[in-house]
Amino acid sequence: MSGAGGGSGDLFAEPAQGPAPASATPAADLGAAARAARLRALIAAHDHAYYVLDAPTIPDAEYDRLFRELQALEAAHPDLATADSPTRRVAGRPLEGFAPVRHAVPMRSIRTETDTTAEGARAFDARVRRELKLADSDPPVVYAAELKFDGLAINLRYEAGVLVQAATRGDGETGEDVTQNVCTIRAIPLRLATPAPPPVLEVRGEVYLRRDDFEALNEAARNRGDKTFVNPRNAAAGSIRQLDPAIAAQRPLSFFAYGLGETQGWDLLGAALATHSGVLDALLALGLPVCHERTTGTLDDLVRFHTDIAARRDALPFDIDGVVYKVDSLALQAQLGFVTREPRWAVAHKYPPQEMLTTVEAIDVQVGRTGKLTPVARLAPVFVGGVTVTNATLHNANEIERKDVRVGDTVIVRRAGDVIPEVVGVLPERRPAGAVPFAMPHACPVCGSDAVRDEGEVDSRCSGGLVCAAQRKQALLHFAQRRAMDIDGLGDKIVEQLVDAGIVRTLPDLYRLGVLKLAELERMAEKSAANLLQAIDASRQTTLARFLFGLGIRHVGEATAKDLARHFGSLDALMNASVEALLQVEQVGPVVAESIHTFFAQPHQREVVEQLRACGLTWAETGGAREAAMAPLTGKTFVLTGTLPTLSREQAQALIEAQGGKVAGSVSKKTHYVVVGADAGSKLEKARELGIAQLDEAGLLGLLQNAQNS
DNA sequence: CAGCCTCGAGTTCT
């Protein structure tokens, strides 16, 4: 089916024409009426293409031009304005309140399956078969499965094909008239795309906000200093209940149709309407947006649908809170009927909620390796998205101020596609009396040194440096981590004790530990003490890059440490390098060069380095840049994706780097090769897009072999 | 100078 305009082929290639002159003659009025009708059809067709088919047909500027021409025409000829004119989408006066609307057919809720696993579908199937008195030998029941959107349920009433009223669900019997606001939603056709519309057609569906539209909306609100919305659902509901339609018009709301209310003459439309899925197809043909994430089939298909959607839930462009199963045959639906107010032929099958309410019990301040003070919300434990959450970072003072999180507040916690819990927002109405705004401390909570927040910075930092026990602990943990010195068994619990007991104050102290000292610690039996000492001992033999990374110089991470090691070849060459010499290293600019130079200019740091060398730390040194330039893969950038058959990611990286190549984390134009393993994801797609050479493990090994021989 | 690309740093729970 083509769009609302009726389907002539030149619809999208309308030549530009100016608005009709205001001082039109009666003859010109006839032209104006035809032109206005033409414009309405064009705009409706473009809206349909953009919002329903998701396939824009003209540039925004061109659309705006058509729209303004129609507005001008209708302003000049008020009698031309019609009920289905798209100009209705931006017009309208603020309301005093919403008029109640009694639903001709109640808007029922559907019961929720309690089992949240994919197997929950079986309980529904079993109930349906029992009600229908089907034997095991009878054929399987056919179902329709679709998404349960997290938005606001709306009833749209079309009379003779024109949208005349939109109402919220309310209590199911009586809702509110929100026609003006709903008219601003471009995805909703103001006129049905059929030459023979039924006398009455009520369409039910969900108004929602796409996640990206929600983010953009909040971003704009933030820039204006306005209050932001907590989640897309609240934003959608708030927009629909806006009294001023001009505001609602600016909210990028979307809509999906999923069912019917009252109908008159609808049954004349055809035989396809024997099933729920046929009804949805018919609604789509009438120009209404219907979500394409749906399926029909038997029980196994429902289970598969639930599993599939669960896996892709976070990647969907909008929030859902589950899936819905319906008996597809309308005849069977009628046979099943209702229990009290809920249909027996449908069930909502929800996923574990990704958002939950909890309370803030305290806001603590953590001190990081660089001295950064990070406020952390201690939460009453909540089970959200499959795990119990008790902590959530609040990032910095700006973030807290923006969300205005206070101790005692009830907050919404989310665990989105990433794993990391996040405080989404506060419910101000649940705030206890006397809750005070959070203030960042002006002294380090660990060592009491001044906490400084530089001009233009969002972070506060403890100025105590290594005097601060927190920073010392973090520095030790960083030094010991796998990608640095790789000291197995030196975790946060042990470091905590070592520092608090005053046994370890500096990095070299680690290498002077003995069994006797370790025996003083809790949870440190002979065996684990021996293991730890063994791990520390093994770490003496290392690489220059690991050692540099382990020192924790600001702005020197793993990649930069490798660049520095390759360029200078020896620690002494690096320690004595001038800022100018440091700037010669690739990826090192003024900020990084200054940071490195300052670090090694401090006698205290040079002392630490000397002591570490005296403790027996060694690594192979090279001739530096000139020698590195001889390596066969110098200047080549690789990206690893997926799982290789025999090599681990680390092994592959080491092999590439051994010959001067570099392994980057993401694919870009500058990538030379992408090494593709099993279950490769988005990186492979990107590589295809950019036409970058692909290697499998054998190809990589071949390349390395060739490079070595040449 | 703007926009792209990469790296560093911080974060939670099992």
Added chain:
DNA sequence: CTCGAGGCTG
């Protein structure tokens, strides 16, 4: 994984 900042490129 994500954000922000530093470095590089056109």
